[in-house]
Amino acid sequence: QVQLVESGGGLVQPGGSLRLSCVASGRIFSDNIMGWYRQAPGKQRERVAFISRYGMLNYADSVKGRFTISRDNAKNTVYLQMNSLKPEDTAVYYCNAATGGLGYWGQGTQVTVSS
Numbered sequence: 001q002v003q004l005v006e007s008g009g010g011l012v013q014p015g016g017s018l019r020l021s022c023v024a025s026g027r028i029f030s031d032n033i034m035g036w037y038r039q040a041p042g043k044q045r046e047r048v049a050f051i052s053r054y055g056m057l058n059y060a061d062s063v064k065g066r067f068t069i070s071r072d073n074a075k076n077t078v079y080l081q082m083n084s085l086k087p088e089d090t091a092v093y094y095c096n097a098a099t100g101g102l103g104y105w106g107q108g109t110q111v112t113v114s115s
Helices: none
Strands: 002-007 010-012 018-026 033-039 046-052 057-059 067-072 077-082 091-099 102-105 109-113
Touching: 002 091, 002 102, 018 033, 018 091, 018 109, 033 067, 033 077, 046 067, 046 077, 057 067
Parallel strands: 010 109
Antiparallel strands: 002 018, 018 077, 033 046, 033 091, 046 057, 067 077, 091 102, 091 109
16 A cells, blocks of 8 residues: 655745645555556546656646756655746646556645636
8 A cells, every 4th residue: 555645735926836745655566667647627637747767757738937846865855846827727636656566646736726
């Protein structure tokens, strides 16, 4: 089992920044991939970004150039730096870990972009 705990969400004005963190604990294999997804009201959950243990990155087109995913393997932590936030970025953001052939989710953290 793997447990994921997100933090860092909140209310921010358009153009502002937030940094999300996700700490993983439990049975994490070395070939893991960590990522962030988001779900806005009335919409399906969508992938935002993911990063492999060895630094391979992937971003959704909607966040390229604005969001940066990173990780600290020693701390089993993945981060999502979000800059130039837009109202359409408003959603619940979920951390995801793929390891040992299984996927795990955090409880989610709300990000609201509004003036």
